[in-house]
Each structure stands twice: as C-alpha cells, then as structure tokens.
Amino acid sequence: GRDDKELQGAGLVVDGVTIRFGGIAALDGASLAVRPGGIHALVGPNGSGKTTLLNVITGIYVPDEGRVTLDARELTGNVPWRIARMGVSRTFQTPRLLKELSVRENILLGGYPVEHASTPEVIARLPRARRDAKLLRARADALLSALGLPIDPEAPAGELPHGRQRLVEIARALMAEPGVLLLDEPAAGLSADELESLDHVIRDLSAAGLTVLLVEHHIGWVRSICDSATVLDQGRVVTDGTPEEVFGHARVRETYLGV
Numbered sequence: 001g002r003d004d005k006e007l008q009g010a011g012l013v014v015d016g017v018t019i020r021f022g023g024i025a026a027l028d029g030a031s032l033a034v035r036p037g038g039i040h041a042l043v044g045p046n047g048s049g050k051t052t053l054l055n056v057i058t059g060i061y062v063p064d065e066g067r068v069t070l071d072a073r074e075l076t077g078n079v080p081w082r083i084a085r086m087g088v089s090r091t092f093q094t095p096r097l098l099k100e101l102s103v104r105e106n107i108l109l110g111g112y113p114v115e116h117a118s119t120p121e122v123i124a125r126l127p128r129a130r131r132d133a134k135l136l137r138a139r140a141d142a143l144l145s146a147l148g149l150p151i152d153p154e155a156p157a158g159e160l161p162h163g164r165q166r167l168v169e170i171a172r173a174l175m176a177e178p179g180v181l182l183l184d185e186p187a188a189g190l191s192a193d194e195l196e197s198l199d200h201v202i203r204d205l206s207a208a209g210l211t212v213l214l215v216e217h218h219i220g221w222v223r224s225i226c227d228s229a230t231v232l233d234q235g236r237v238v239t240d241g242t243p244e245e246v247f248g249h250a251r252v253r254e255t256y257l258g259v
C-alpha cells in the first residue's frame with residue numbers, strides 16, 4: 001500500500017549507483033538502504049568503492065547511473081553545499097580541522113549550512129545575529145561536552161592528539177543538525193577512551209533518530225555497533241544484511257574483510 005511505499009523511501013537509499021573513472025567502474029550498480037535512525041556499516045577491501053560511495057552521496061561525484069534519496073527526496077544532481085543543507089554531514093578519513101583555529105571555532109564552522117541570521121544581519125551585528133552567535137556557541141560547547149572527554153574548547157585544534165581531532169570533526173559535522181551522518185573510518189587511530197566516546201556518541205545519536213552510515217575497518221567494533229551492513233568488493237555489493245548475517249560468515253570475513 002501507500003504506507004509501504006512511503007516507508008521504502010524513508011531514510012537513506014542508494015539505488016543502483018554506477019560511476020566510472022576512465023574505463024573502470026569504481027561503483028557498479030551498488031544499492032543499499034539505511035532506515036531512519038539506523039547504524040549501517042559499509043565494509044570491504046581497499047579500493048572496493050567505499051569512499052567513492054560517500055563522495056556520491058555528498059555530491060562530490062555525480063554517478064553515471066542510479067540515484068541517492070534521503071526520505072524520498074533526491075540528493076543526486078545537487079551540488080555538495082545543497083546536499084549538506086538537505087541534511088547530510090560527513091567526516092573524512094584524515095581530519096580536516098583548521099589547525100590554527102580553536103576547537104570551538106572549528107566546531108562553529110560546521111554550522112554554516114544551517115540558516116540563521118541573514119548575512120546583512122551578521123555584518124551589521126544586529127540583535128538576531130548576536131543572539132544566534134550566543135546560541136551557536138552554546139551548541140558548539142554542548143556538542144564538545146557530549147564527547148565526554150576533557151577537551152579545552154579554547155585550545156588550537158592542531159594541538160589535540162589525532163584521535164581527539166577526529167572526534168571534534170564529528171562535533172563539527174553535527175553543528176549542521178544533519179539527518180544523516182557519514183563517517184569515513186571514524187575508529188582509525190583512536191585510543192581506548194576515544195573509541196568508547198565514539199561508541200557512546202553514535203549510539204546516542206541513533207537513539208535520537210540520526211541515521212548513521214560508517215565506513216570502517218575495525219570489524220570487531222563495527223560489528224558490535226551497527227544494525228545492518230553492506231560488503232562491497234570491486235564496486236559491487238557482495239552481501240548485506242544484519243551484522244550476524246554479514247560478519248557471522250567465515251567465508252565473507254576471510255575473502256573480503258581479512259579477519
């Protein structure tokens with residue numbers, strides 16, 4: 001019925017995406033779906049197309065075939081800043097913080113896709129812009145606190161240990177109040193306390209309704225946190241399903257995941 005159809009369009013849907021670089025298909029008819037509030041793991045060997053898929057979802061690459069929708073709204077064909085405004089935030093494999101700016105300033109930078117005071121209001125320092133600045137600052141500090149780690153908001157971002165920088169990047173991505181968060185290897189290089197923080201933050205966000213898609217090589221951790229998973233190999237989906245279905249198979253683990 002109609003409700004089924006609406007349900008099918010809910011969340012993040014990647015439908016038959018193909019993209020070629022030269023003659024080679026980095027993605028070859030790849031499809032996946034993440035329900036609203038779901039935590040979906042995207043795994044597979046190096047070069048299987050995981051980062052390319054994140055780049056297609058965020059509009060950095062335009063696929064040759066197929067499309068991506070968020071709650072039945074088509075993302076494909078929009079420029080990256082518009083896709084960000086449509087509710088898609090991401091982090092990158094290597095932290096991209098502005099090292100000289102403070103932690104707080106970096107987090108605040110993530111808020112620009114959200115419409116608050118108009119540019120003239122900001123330039124003229126009109127009351128609405130000043131109020132917005134206070135609210136945004138409070139929000140940035142709240143997101144930093146939510147990480148549950150002692151990180152000084154005034155410290156230059158470049159002085160933080162690598163793992164802390166990765167977590168601050170997530171706080172920055174959340175400033176935009178996204179509906180979907182894409183994480184590219186968030187657990188890479190994290191200490192034990194940082195991984196615990198990451199784990200808590202993702203679970204809390206999911207419980208609050210945020211949809212999470214993560215590319216991850218730390219199979220033990222990702223298996224424990226995801227509620228669905230897709231294995232890519234050479235741009236194709238080789239298997240998908242629940243974590244038990246995907247990670248419970250010795251053949252899948254050996255062939256594609258090297259664990």
Ligand code: ADP
Nearest residue numbers: 021025026044045046047048049050051052053
């Ligand atoms: P993964 O993230 O799974 O390691 P990638 O998505 O980075 O894999 O890469 C998938 C394939 O697409 C690789 O063969 C890579 O060389 C190719 N590729 C990705 N982006 C480009 C590009 N901009 N130009 C040419 N080839 C690319």
